[in-house]
Amino acid sequence: MKRATLERGAIAFLLGYAVYLVFFGSPSATGRFDLGPAKMNEARPEPPYRAPELSLPMDGGPSVSLAELRGRPVVLSFWAPWCAACRRELDGLERLAEDLGGEAAVLAVATMYGQELDKVRDLAKRNGLARARLLLDGDDEAARRFAVAVLPTTLIVDAEGVVRYRVDGVRHWEDDDALADLRRIASLPQDAAGPQTP
Numbered sequence: 001m002k003r004a005t006l007e008r009g010a011i012a013f014l015l016g017y018a019v020y021l022v023f024f025g026s027p028s029a030t031g032r033f034d035l036g037p038a039k040m041n042e043a044r045p046e047p048p049y050r051a052p053e054l055s056l057p058m059d060g061g062p063s064v065s066l067a068e069l070r071g072r073p074v075v076l077s078f079w080a081p082w083c084a085a086c087r088r089e090l091d092g093l094e095r096l097a098e099d100l101g102g103e104a105a106v107l108a109v110a111t112m113y114g115q116e117l118d119k120v121r122d123l124a125k126r127n128g129l130a131r132a133r134l135l136l137d138g139d140d141e142a143a144r145r146f147a148v149a150v151l152p153t154t155l156i157v158d159a160e161g162v163v164r165y166r167v168d169g170v171r172h173w174e175d176d177d178a179l180a181d182l183r184r185i186a187s188l189p190q191d192a193a194g195p196q197t198p
Contacts, residue, residue, distance in 0.1 A: 046166045051076075051157045052145040056109065056135040059121060064107065064135055066161060073104040073186035074157040075173075077132075078143055080112040081119040083151040085170045090127035092173035097131035099179055103188050111137035111148065156185050 054076075055065035066074060077093055079086035090108065097106035108129055110120040117136075124134045137143055146155060149168070156165040165185050171178055182188070 046155075046163050048162045048164060051155075051161050051163050054142050054145070056137055056142060059124065059134045059136055064133060066157065069105045070159065070161050072159050073188065075104055075106045075154060075182065076109060076146070076157060077107065077152055077154040078109045078111050078137070078146070078148045079152045080110065081116050081123055082113075086152045087123060087127075089152050089170050089173065090123060090129065090132075092171075092175075092178075093132045094128050094130065096173035096179065096182070100182075100188075104182070104186055106132040107135050108132045109135045109137050109142060111140050111143040112151070113138075156182065158186060 051066055051074075053066065055063050055067075057063045066076075075093070075096065077089070079090065081087070093106055093108050100106065108124070110124075113120050117138075120134075120136070135142075146153070146163075152167075152170060154167040154171060155163050158164050173179070173182075
């Protein structure tokens with residue numbers, strides 16, 4: 001009788017754990033959990049606050065800081081190679097950067113990647129990141145400063161360096177609605193006058 005109760009308890013636990021993994025993520029090769037898309041995937045207003053200083057190296061290039069980008073809006077997207085939802089969003093970020101044509105800077109910040117820098121580079125290459133600049137947050141400090149708890153997390157910083165909106169989870173940035181929302185949030189003209197040099 002006691003053994004049957006223990007077996008049923010173990011089975012119930014395993015079934016519960018399986019349901020948890022299906023709905024809330026699965027462990028990656030690094031042992032971290034892919035948080036998946038958040039329940040709220042739309043841009044929502046943030047109480048305006050000055051963006052923390054950020055200076056991160058581009059992969060194989062110089063550092064980029066928010067201070068040097070002041071004067072135009074910035075789309076700051078945090079992602080990690082072990083996050084399946086993040087990988088789906090990368091292509092949309094590149095298309096967004098192309099659609100904006102330099103009106104706003106699009107920064108794809110790789111974070112929480114540990115020893116997987118090669119995987120970061122491979123994903124960036126496969127998704128054609130060029131206009132969306134790839135920045136490396138190797139020590140996760142930038143993610144901590146911006147209180148990133150869900151990946152992907154995207155923040156929209158206005159031209160004065162103030163964080164206005166936040167998206168926790170996936171946003172399909174290649175959609176016309178997302179582009180229109182971003183233009184409204186960042187106070188950009190609704191119809192682009194053409195590409196500008198980034």
